[in-house]
Amino acid sequence: MTTSTPPVLEPPVERAPLKGPPAVKAVRSAFSSPIATVVVMAIAVLWTIPTLGLFVNSFRSKEDAATTGWWEFFVHPSFSLSGYHQVLFDNGGMVLPLVNSLAITIPGTIIPIFIASMAGYALAWMRFKGSDFLFFFLFALQVVPLQMALVPLQQYYVHGAHLFGILILPDPGVNGTLAQIWLTHTMFSLPLAVFLLHNFIAQLPGSLIEAARVDGASHLRIFQVIVLPLSLPAIASFGIFQFLWVWNDLLVAKTFGSLDPSGQPITARMQSLVGNFGAHQELLAPAGFITIVVPLIVFLSMQRFFVRGLLAGSVKG
Amino acid sequence: MTTDAFPILASTLSQSISKLLGVLEAVGGFLAILLIVFFVAGKVTGRFERPLAVVICLGPALLLVTVGLVVPAIKTFQLSLMNQQFLGQIGTKYVGLTNYKFALSDPYTQQTLLRTLAWLIVVPASAVFVGLLAALLVDKMKFSAIPKTMIFLPTAISFVGAAVIWSYVYNYVDPSLPQTGLLSEIVTKLGWSNPPNWLITVPLNTFLEMIIMIWIQAGFAMVVLGAALKAIPDEVIESARIDGATGVTLFRTVQIPMIRNTIVVVTTTVMIATLKVFDIVFTINNGNFSTDVLARQMYADMFVTSQVSRGSALAVLLFLCVLPLVFYNIRQLRRERETR
Numbered sequence: 001m002t003t004s005t006p007p008v009l010e011p012p013v014e015r016a017p018l019k020g021p022p023a024v025k026a027v028r029s030a031f032s033s034p035i036a037t038v039v040v041m042a043i044a045v046l047w048t049i050p051t052l053g054l055f056v057n058s059f060r061s062k063e064d065a066a067t068t069g070w071w072e073f074f075v076h077p078s079f080s081l082s083g084y085h086q087v088l089f090d091n092g093g094m095v096l097p098l099v100n101s102l103a104i105t106i107p108g109t110i111i112p113i114f115i116a117s118m119a120g121y122a123l124a125w126m127r128f129k130g131s132d133f134l135f136f137f138l139f140a141l142q143v144v145p146l147q148m149a150l151v152p153l154q155q156y157y158v159h160g161a162h163l164f165g166i167l168i169l170p171d172p173g174v175n176g177t178l179a180q181i182w183l184t185h186t187m188f189s190l191p192l193a194v195f196l197l198h199n200f201i202a203q204l205p206g207s208l209i210e211a212a213r214v215d216g217a218s219h220l221r222i223f224q225v226i227v228l229p230l231s232l233p234a235i236a237s238f239g240i241f242q243f244l245w246v247w248n249d250l251l252v253a254k255t256f257g258s259l260d261p262s263g264q265p266i267t268a269r270m271q272s273l274v275g276n277f278g279a280h281q282e283l284l285a286p287a288g289f290i291t292i293v294v295p296l297i298v299f300l301s302m303q304r305f306f307v308r309g310l311l312a313g314s315v316k317g
Numbered sequence: 318m319t320t321d322a323f324p325i326l327a328s329t330l331s332q333s334i335s336k337l338l339g340v341l342e343a344v345g346g347f348l349a350i351l352l353i354v355f356f357v358a359g360k361v362t363g364r365f366e367r368p369l370a371v372v373i374c375l376g377p378a379l380l381l382v383t384v385g386l387v388v389p390a391i392k393t394f395q396l397s398l399m400n401q402q403f404l405g406q407i408g409t410k411y412v413g414l415t416n417y418k419f420a421l422s423d424p425y426t427q428q429t430l431l432r433t434l435a436w437l438i439v440v441p442a443s444a445v446f447v448g449l450l451a452a453l454l455v456d457k458m459k460f461s462a463i464p465k466t467m468i469f470l471p472t473a474i475s476f477v478g479a480a481v482i483w484s485y486v487y488n489y490v491d492p493s494l495p496q497t498g499l500l501s502e503i504v505t506k507l508g509w510s511n512p513p514n515w516l517i518t519v520p521l522n523t524f525l526e527m528i529i530m531i532w533i534q535a536g537f538a539m540v541v542l543g544a545a546l547k548a549i550p551d552e553v554i555e556s557a558r559i560d561g562a563t564g565v566t567l568f569r570t571v572q573i574p575m576i577r578n579t580i581v582v583v584t585t586t587v588m589i590a591t592l593k594v595f596d597i598v599f600t601i602n603n604g605n606f607s608t609d610v611l612a613r614q615m616y617a618d619m620f621v622t623s624q625v626s627r628g629s630a631l632a633v634l635l636f637l638c639v640l641p642l643v644f645y646n647i648r649q650l651r652r653e654r655e656t657r
Contacts, residue, residue, distance in 0.1 A: 099336055119379075143643045292473075
């Protein structure tokens with residue numbers, strides 16, 4: 001037993017609390033626990049198994065995938081790219097849907113970025129009476145479910161926005177084109193988009209903006225030259241979010257997209273494949289994997305931004 | 318094979334190129350318009366400079382949001398009070414709260430509402446539980462990026478993709494044949510010789526579909542809660558450790574109370590997402606076999622069975638359920654803003 005243990009009744013010896021890196025080290029070393037690691041890895045593996053199944057199955061021959069479980073692959077390996085070949089090239093395949101998805105997603109990401117950052121800038125740096133209210137109002141609009149807006153939006157694209165019989169806004173003349181989908185996605189993404197970008201833009205150093213004002217720069221100029229470039233991290237985070245959201249969307253594409261299969265994005269095509277269960281079951285695996293491969297690549301390569309985007313404004317520090 | 322693949326390939330290629338060019342045009346045009354507007358408006362000086370800038374920056378967003386969210390919300394509410402059945406119908410009239418009465422008294426809709434409530438309780442609780450557990454444990458690990466990525470991965474996959482992935486887990490084959498679904502395979506190996514067709518077994522199929530949603534949302538919960546945990550000052554943990562709190566006690570008495578706000582925000586966000594769940598239910602069973610939820614039935618009413626007004630009433634109900642959750646979030650936001 002040590003002799004330096006203080007008697008129980010005396011107040012404990014005061015140690016100055018550790019700060020900074022030594023504190024972090026102390027915390028982490030006190031806490032690295034093999035049990036925690038095992039449990040977490042178990043959860044992680046559990047979480048990945050379903051996706052692994054899809055991946056493995058996509059590389060097996062049609063007959064194998066249809067008749068035996070994917071785990072058999074490890075016992076009786078049989079590798080085949082025929083599934084991918086058929087999915088990509090037969091019956092119009094997946095190439096066109098992939099292109100359609102790109103055609104829908106790229107503008108569907110770029111347009112909201114600009115509109116939301118302009119709005120975020122206005123609400124953050126051009127305060128006026130009611131700007132706070134507008135900000136919360138915009139955020140609250142997340143409440144409106146997509147489905148609620150579908151029918152009225154359809155009507156809007158055909159003959160303009162009417163309320164109580166008065167024409168508020170004429171239709172933009174984009175009925176039947178992809179622009180319908182871009183606009184719709186922009187509309188739905190704005191509440192969250194403005195929120196995320198506003199939070200970031202509001203934290204830009206005021207001194208920079210003040211200095212520019214003193215130099216005589218107009219508000220718009222400040223946005224173009226200072227705010228936009230400095231906001232790139234937030235724009236990247238939101239951009240990835242938006243890209244994934246639009247790419248993975250099914251409902252808007254089905255409602256506002258063309259009904260003919262050559263105009264379908266990859267999600268709609270996927271869904272119609274799943275629906276025809278008997279007919280093309282064996283193509284599900286390669287088709288499914290193709291559907292998720294683009295989001296996976298985007299996500300894996302941009303992880304850091306993704307997490308930063310999620311946290312923007314929701315956690316301090 | 319190559320001889321008839323070529324023309325198809327060529328037409329696919331040309332279609333693709335023209336589509337992508339069209340996109341380039343559209344985006345380019347959009348940016349060009351922005352630049353021009355900024356340029357012209359930038360020439361204005363004096364009293365009008367600021368108001369003009371506000372209008373230009375805020376205008377498009379407000380306009381789009383009004384057309385896309387506010388007006389449709391009002392119209393949907395209007396529609397719910399009428400007796401419209403198919404899209405484009407004329408001669409509809411006001412019928413007051415008939416559709417709401419129907420929704421609350423129709424047995425099928427009642428089931429749907431109750432089931433949506435079940436989703437609302439089970440999914441957020443489970444997703445946040447798993448996310449919190451993972452976040453707390455990952456906090457103690459080195460190389461935490463790997464499990465974090467693996468758990469978060471499902472969030473990047475579309476709901477439809479998730480439905481396909483899980484169909485390989487839930488697939489049913491006659492027991493005399495080799496199993497293709499993971500779940501059947503596991504239970505068969507564990508001794509259950511005649512596993513049911515999972516996805517059409519009530520009420521198990523609803524829970525199985527919920528698992529898909531939990532699988533997707535847990536990663537989101539984990540990441541946000543993990544960040545909140547990291548934001549707890551190390552000194553707080555140090556002094557708690559000195560006072561003798563370790564492991565589970567530390568979780569209970571120190572860490573969880575300190576991230577309470579974030580837990581609430583994450584839970585309400587997952588609740589909102591769950592209320593809107595459509596793709597999973599739609600893709601797997603299309604709401605059949607007692608799996609229907611609010612968002613899917615609403616879609617069916619509006620676009621499949623031509624009961625637009627009834628669907629609108631469901632939409633308003635959905636909206637009313639989501640509203641308190643978002644207001645709660647806003648209140649949290651406001652509170653955090655004040656302490657900044």
